[in-house]
Amino acid sequence: MKTVSVFGATGSIGQNTIDLIKNDLQSFDVVALTGGRNVAQLAKDAIDLRADIAVIDDVSCYGDLKDLLAGSGVEAACGSDAIVEAAKRPCDWVMSAIVGAAGLAPGWAALEQGKTLALANKESLVTAGPILLAQATQHNATILPVDSEHSAVFQALIGEDIATVERIIITASGGAFRDWPLADLPKASLAQASSHPNWDMGQRITIDSASMFNKAMELIETKEFFGVRPDQIETIIHPESLIHALVGFNDGALMAHVGPHDMRHAIGFALNWPERKKLPVERLDLAKIGSLTFKAPESARYPALKIARDVMDEGGLMGAAFTAAKEHALDGFIAGDIGFMDMAPVVAETLNTMTSRDGLKNVKMTLDTVNETDTLARIRAGEAIKTLR
Numbered sequence: 001m002k003t004v005s006v007f008g009a010t011g012s013i014g015q016n017t018i019d020l021i022k023n024d025l026q027s028f029d030v031v032a033l034t035g036g037r038n039v040a041q042l043a044k045d046a047i048d049l050r051a052d053i054a055v056i057d058d059v060s061c062y063g064d065l066k067d068l069l070a071g072s073g074v075e076a077a078c079g080s081d082a083i084v085e086a087a088k089r090p091c092d093w094v095m096s097a098i099v100g101a102a103g104l105a106p107g108w109a110a111l112e113q114g115k116t117l118a119l120a121n122k123e124s125l126v127t128a129g130p131i132l133l134a135q136a137t138q139h140n141a142t143i144l145p146v147d148s149e150h151s152a153v154f155q156a157l158i159g160e161d162i163a164t165v166e167r168i169i170i171t172a173s174g175g176a177f178r179d180w181p182l183a184d185l186p187k188a189s190l191a192q193a194s195s196h197p198n199w200d201m202g203q204r205i206t207i208d209s210a211s212m213f214n215k216a217m218e219l220i221e222t223k224e225f226f227g228v229r230p231d232q233i234e235t236i237i238h239p240e241s242l243i244h245a246l247v248g249f250n251d252g253a254l255m256a257h258v259g260p261h262d263m264r265h266a267i268g269f270a271l272n273w274p275e276r277k278k279l280p281v282e283r284l285d286l287a288k289i290g291s292l293t294f295k296a297p298e299s300a301r302y303p304a305l306k307i308a309r310d311v312m313d314e315g316g317l318m319g320a321a322f323t324a325a326k327e328h329a330l331d332g333f334i335a336g337d338i339g340f341m342d343m344a345p346v347v348a349e350t351l352n353t354m355t356s357r358d359g360l361k362n363v364k365m366t367l368d369t370v371n372e373t374d375t376l377a378r379i380r381a382g383e384a385i386k387t388l389r
C-alpha cells in the first residue's frame, strides 16, 4: 500500500488524481485531502476514500466541513497553516495541485519529510526552482513532474544521459485564440479566453493557455527541473496536442512522447512511478488521426514567450516576480479591469520596475525572499494596471 495525500483535491488535477486512486483502491491509502472552498466535494471524497484528514483553506467553510464529516471518522481542519501541517503527516506520495503561489508552502513541507512530491503546481518550480530542488536533495525526497510536457520529457529521458541532450521542445496547443486575427485579440472576452480547444482544465490555466503565459511558465519550469540552458529549450505550436514534448539528442534523434490529451496519463505515471501500470486513458488510433501539424509561435500573438526568455536569462527571484505579476494581471483580466492583451505589458512593466527600482537582482533566494518578492510584485503589478487605465 502506498500512502498518499492530495493537495488541491477539489480542482481539475485533484479530481483526476482521485479518479485514478478510486480506480485502484487496493494500492492506495489516503492520508490528507485539501480544498479551497468546495466543502461538499472535499467531504464526499474524504469519506469515500476514508482519508485521515480533510482540510479546507477558506476558514468560513469550516463549520460546513465539520457537519458534513460528522461521524465519518475523518478529521476536519481549516486554513493555510493547517494545509501545511497536513503536508507534514507521514505518507509516501503527495500530489501538489493547489493552483498558484499558495502551492509552494505545502510542497516545501512535504519535501522536508522526504516524500515523493508529484508536482502539478508549476508555480513552485518557476518561483523557487533552485531552493526547491535543493530542499529535495537535502531531505532525500523526490520530485516528479506532472505537467504533461514535463512528464513527457521525464519519460523520454529514462535511461538517457542528460549530457547528451541538445534540446527540449515543449509543444503548445496555441490556446483559444491561435487562429484569431491579431487585431481582434485586445477585444477577447473572459468567456472566450476561458474555453480551451483541446484540454478541460481549471479556468486560470485555460486563460493562461490562450495568452501562452502557461507555456511561458513551462519553459521556465523546464529550465529549472531539467537543468538545461534557456537556448536549449524551444516551443512549437502543435494544435492537435498529441505530442506533449520532444527531446533532441546529440546524434540527431528526436524522442517524442505521444498520447491522448488526458491529464490522467501524466498523473498516473507519477502516481505509480517507478512502475508503469495500466491506466484508463484512450488508446490513440493514429490512422484515424491521420496527420499531426506544427507551426512556429508568432511573437506578436504571444508576448509572454519573450518575457519568459528574459526571466530565464535573469534567473533568481525574477521567476517569483513573474509568477506573482502574471497572477495579478490575470486577476485584473478576470475582474474586467484590463483587456486580454494588457496582461503581458503589465507583467513586463512589473519586472522592469522590480529590476531597475527595487534592485531585485541583488537579493538572495530564500523561502522568505520568494514570498516578499511575490507580495511586492503584486503591488507593482497593481500600479502598472492603474497606469494603464
Ligand code: NAD
Residues within 6 Å of the ligand: 007, 008, 009, 010, 011, 012, 013, 014, 034, 035, 036, 037, 038, 057, 080, 083, 096, 097, 098, 099, 100, 102, 103, 120, 121, 122, 123, 146, 147, 148, 199, 200, 201, 202, 203, 204, 205, 263
Ligand atoms: P483548479 O483551479 O481546477 O484547482 C485548484 C485547486 O487548488 C482546488 O482544489 C482549489 O480549491 C485549490 N486552491 C485554490 N486556491 C487555493 C489556496 N489559496 N489555498 C489552498 N487551496 C487552494 O486548478 P488545476 O487546473 O487543477 O491546476 C492545479 C495546478 O496544476 C496549477 O498550478 C496548474 O497550473 C497545474 N496544472 C494543471 C493542469 C491541468 O490540466 N488542469 C495541467 C498541468 C499543470
Ligand code: MG
Residues within 6 Å of the ligand: 147, 148, 149, 218
Ligand atoms: Mg502543461
